[in-house]
Amino acid sequence: MAPTYHPTLAAGRWYELTLAEQLGNVGSEYERSLRAKSTGDQTRFEHAFARMLELLDLTISDSRWKNHRLKELTRLREVLCDELWNEKQEYVQPNDLREYFLYFGILARNQRDHKMANSVTEK
Numbered sequence: 001m002a003p004t005y006h007p008t009l010a011a012g013r014w015y016e017l018t019l020a021e022q023l024g025n026v027g028s029e030y031e032r033s034l035r036a037k038s039t040g041d042q043t044r045f046e047h048a049f050a051r052m053l054e055l056l057d058l059t060i061s062d063s064r065w066k067n068h069r070l071k072e073l074t075r076l077r078e079v080l081c082d083e084l085w086n087e088k089q090e091y092v093q094p095n096d097l098r099e100y101f102l103y104f105g106i107l108a109r110n111q112r113d114h115k116m117a118n119s120v121t122e123k
Contacts, residue, residue: 005051006058014058019069020108022059026052027101033084034098049084056080 029052
């Protein structure tokens with residue numbers, strides 16, 4: 001059995017995050033995977049890749065996304081695995097996925113800032 005890299009998230013905290021927060025975190029691990037792969041650090045790459053898949057699998061298992069989003073999430077998993085493990089990539093370039101994840105990170109940050117601003121004005 002593979003190790004659990006994010007035990008507190010796997011225990012339920014992950015399901016409290018928005019989709020933007022979840023995919024922003026997946027994107028962080030994607031960036032770590034790319035960086036490790038580009039430097040030839042196989043151990044760091046494998047760990048970052050495993051963490052990325054763990055977070056993405058938690059997102060896929062989130063019951064809130066068992067709708068039209070599920071197909072996109074499972075396709076994303078397929079594309080990520082293809083890009084990072086196959087010698088000849090079939091689908092996209094790294095910059096395409098970097099942008100995809102960047103927008104989720106920006107959205108998550110904006111949502112958090114908006115939520116914090118609202119809580120300050122309510123006090």
